[in-house]
Amino acid sequence: MVTFEAVTKRYGSAAKSFTALDGVDMTVGRGEITGIIGRSGAGKSTLIRLVNGLEKASSGKVIVDGTEVGRLNDAGLRGLRREVGMIFQHFNLLSSRTAFDNVALPLEIAGLSRAEIKGKVEPLLDLVGLGDKAASYPSELSGGQKQRVGIARALATSPKLLLSDEATSALDPETTQSILALLKQINAELGLTVLLITHEMEVVKTIASHVAVIDQGRIVEQGCTFDVFTAPKHETTRILLSSTLGTSLPEWLRSGLKNEPSAGDRILVRLTFFGATAFQPLTARLVTEIGGDVNILAGAIEEIAGEPFGTLVVSYPAAPEIIDRANRFFAATGLSTEVLGYVA
Numbered sequence: 001m002v003t004f005e006a007v008t009k010r011y012g013s014a015a016k017s018f019t020a021l022d023g024v025d026m027t028v029g030r031g032e033i034t035g036i037i038g039r040s041g042a043g044k045s046t047l048i049r050l051v052n053g054l055e056k057a058s059s060g061k062v063i064v065d066g067t068e069v070g071r072l073n074d075a076g077l078r079g080l081r082r083e084v085g086m087i088f089q090h091f092n093l094l095s096s097r098t099a100f101d102n103v104a105l106p107l108e109i110a111g112l113s114r115a116e117i118k119g120k121v122e123p124l125l126d127l128v129g130l131g132d133k134a135a136s137y138p139s140e141l142s143g144g145q146k147q148r149v150g151i152a153r154a155l156a157t158s159p160k161l162l163l164s165d166e167a168t169s170a171l172d173p174e175t176t177q178s179i180l181a182l183l184k185q186i187n188a189e190l191g192l193t194v195l196l197i198t199h200e201m202e203v204v205k206t207i208a209s210h211v212a213v214i215d216q217g218r219i220v221e222q223g224c225t226f227d228v229f230t231a232p233k234h235e236t237t238r239i240l241l242s243s244t245l246g247t248s249l250p251e252w253l254r255s256g257l258k259n260e261p262s263a264g265d266r267i268l269v270r271l272t273f274f275g276a277t278a279f280q281p282l283t284a285r286l287v288t289e290i291g292g293d294v295n296i297l298a299g300a301i302e303e304i305a306g307e308p309f310g311t312l313v314v315s316y317p318a319a320p321e322i323i324d325r326a327n328r329f330f331a332a333t334g335l336s337t338e339v340l341g342y343v344a
């Protein structure tokens, strides 16, 4: 649905330019929800603004549904923006208009009659759960309700693609979840492709089937969310994920970690459970296997893109025969493990 081919975007003059995107190659599959994550200033907004033609690539191609955005004239860009809806962090509603009239705005601009507009806006307000708020002004709505109006407005022109620019960043966690559920529902029911940018890993983990990680204007990693989140390859991805998944070590453990064991030390190992191993009582078997002296130090089970994923940090004596027994057990069960270090 969207393809970036060697896209570079420079801001400023030739004499003093800043490269915001640097050779981006990326694909957003039709009907999928794709998340782009990255730190502040990584280039996320620039990337999304290239998709609806608010910015122009300095080189390379951005292709949306077969059309190269950089080649469109003004009329072409207006057409593109009817095909590409957008929602924003601060909703961008007109405070002088009711919920109904905010959703109606793009249809008024497109020249539809009042009856046609009514026929479109009412079902959209119902879809986003605001059928009874048509006459309310933005000041009378909660943040979540305002974003629902924003979503209805973005859908008014029946776009094929929805861009979301930090759409849940101003919302509390519960409201965030309800908005994400709505986006997921719209994606499933209308077959709408969704491209969202966020600095919240939780958002990507909850709804995106695919993810791209951007760092200093470059895509450093991309793929299925489950694969990228459970086996991140790039350091930036690991850092971004460390605060979200139960994969980070508590400070009290991290501060005492050594690279080499001394006599009597314990080894710290992170076990990762997913797929078939997620539902087996492997920890209990590990305890039996190595003779009982296993401590569970940290752990979490969560869902990534709808699949269970668990991590557990355990320690046991760093004696060679015990490490051997544990390693044989890990190999036999297919558990994914990582030695984190040694503690006294």
Ligand SMILES: Nc1ncnc2c1ncn2[C@@H]1O[C@H](COP(=O)(O)OP(=O)(O)OP(=O)(O)O)[C@@H](O)[C@H]1O
Pocket: 011, 012, 018, 019, 020, 038, 039, 040, 041, 042, 043, 044, 045, 046, 047, 199
């Ligand atoms: N119009 C502009 N002129 C000059 N530099 C710009 C312009 N827009 C963005 N930049 C710079 O390009 C870089 C990428 O900005 P961008 O807004 O795309 O990042 P971002 O990942 O969306 O960040 P944030 O999450 O903070 O919004 C930043 O260093 C920013 O300062």
